[in-house]
Amino acid sequence: MKSVDAHAGAPVGTDLGALARWLGERGEQVTGPLTARRIGLGQSNLTYRVDDVDGQCWVVRRPPLGNLLPTAHDVGREHRILAALAGTQVPVPAVVGLCDDDGVHHLVMEHVDGIVLDGLDVAEALPTPVRAGLGPSLTRTLAAIHAVDLEKTGLHDLASHRPYAERQLKRWSRQWDQSRTRDLPALDRLTELLRRRAPERQSLVLVHGDLHVRNVICSPDTGTVRAALDWELSTLGDPMADLGTLLAYWPEPGEVPAERPALGVTALDGFARRDELVQSYAGSSGRDIGPELAFWHVLAVWKVAVIGEGVLRRALDEPRNAAEGGPPSTAYIDQTVDHAWELAAHYGL
Known part of the structure; x- marks a missing residue:
């Protein structure tokens, strides 16, 4: 072409x-x-x-x-x-x-028909039973991803089999260094904390890497996930990493960023709360949820900040890359880092 x-x-x-x-x-x-x-x-x-x-x-x-x-x-x-x-x-x-x-x-x-919850207007139009159905369907989708037979699908060599926490910290630290627009000591300190708290690998599965409400198409009648999208971060790793990512993108009441209210749809009445998502995933996957989930939840929020900085860098370098609403601001990225620190304190990391 x-x-x-x-x-x-x-x-x-x-x-x-x-x-x-x-x-x-x-x-x-x-x-x-x-x-x-x-x-x-x-x-x-x-x-x-x-x-x-x-x-x-x-x-x-x-x-x-x-x-x-x-x-x-x-x-x-x-x-x-x-x-x-x-x-x-x-x-x-x-x-x-x-x-x-x-x-x-x-x-x-x-093209898959359905809805994507990428705005408050879309979420507010959904009846309560549909809102309630989305969270459990997302956790069932995660469980299905983690149950994929790597040998039968030919994905066993998709990525390294080395410990996933170590790989993630190395990769995203490098991304931060290569895309940062300024110094952010609070993020650097958080990176060091995560390095000290990195858990040993529990299992190796296909992980999506970025599954949340804006990366799925769901039924407007039931909330059931019809298609999981945006697989660019998919790799082989720990299933708790995917659950941590889902939690990181699932704000509850009082956690919605004023600058980006469209990211706060799950804080509306009717949506499951994070502890319910954890229970739902445990039931769908049959996996035990151990204390290492705390690390993965905090690391996922840390990644949101790093990714946000990369988005900002790409938009500054080439404005046509920015989607509707524009790139995140440095204030939003700073608030995300602060939220990660709050979670680390909550979990006792």
Whole structure:
């Protein structure tokens, strides 16, 4: 494909005419010219809904624009994982294929109908039983991911089998060093605390790495997860890491950031509370929940801060990378670090 400027939110650097021809070569029925618009609040890989004139639609994901950190934003790796999970109990969109646009991979997959809770208006419109159903469905989805047979799916060599806590601390510390926009001593001290408290590996499973309410499509009638999205952080690791991530992205009343209220949908009445999520996951997975969950919860909040700083850096370097609402501010990132410290104190770390 030749790169062209796009309009009305279409993928910058993608020729939609060439994409239509590629889809046709893959056996997809495409009528007329394609149009595209950016979807979701994700600020990492860029995600677009692509439609033809007959209303058929697909989802396309591509890396952000500008200079990227090594090993980050690998949609080819996402393609491998989604293709491997086809036919398992994990709800994922069907993959059309991996399209190469002048050396930039574009992951093309089916569009799954449903809702994404990426705004208060969406969550507030849901009846209480639907709100109540989402949390348990998310924990069942996590349990299904962690039950994936690594040998049968060919994912046994997806990543290192070394201790996951050590790998995570090394990777995200490096990400912080390479993307920071300023010094933040409170985060540096938290990093050292986490290094001292890192638990030994309990088990090795497929982990999603970023499963939360904005990364799933769910039924508007029941809250059941229809598709788990955004697999770019998926790897092999400890299942408690995924549970910790779910808790980190699940604010309760009084924890909603004033600057980014859309992140606080789970604080609304009717949604499960974090202790209920833990119990639900234990029941769905059959796993014992040990004290190491405290470490993973705090580490996940630490990661949210590191990721936020990376998003801010990419938006400063290339404003077209920013999603609706813009990148997080330094004040929000600082508050996230403060919240991680509060959790560490609560857990006695």
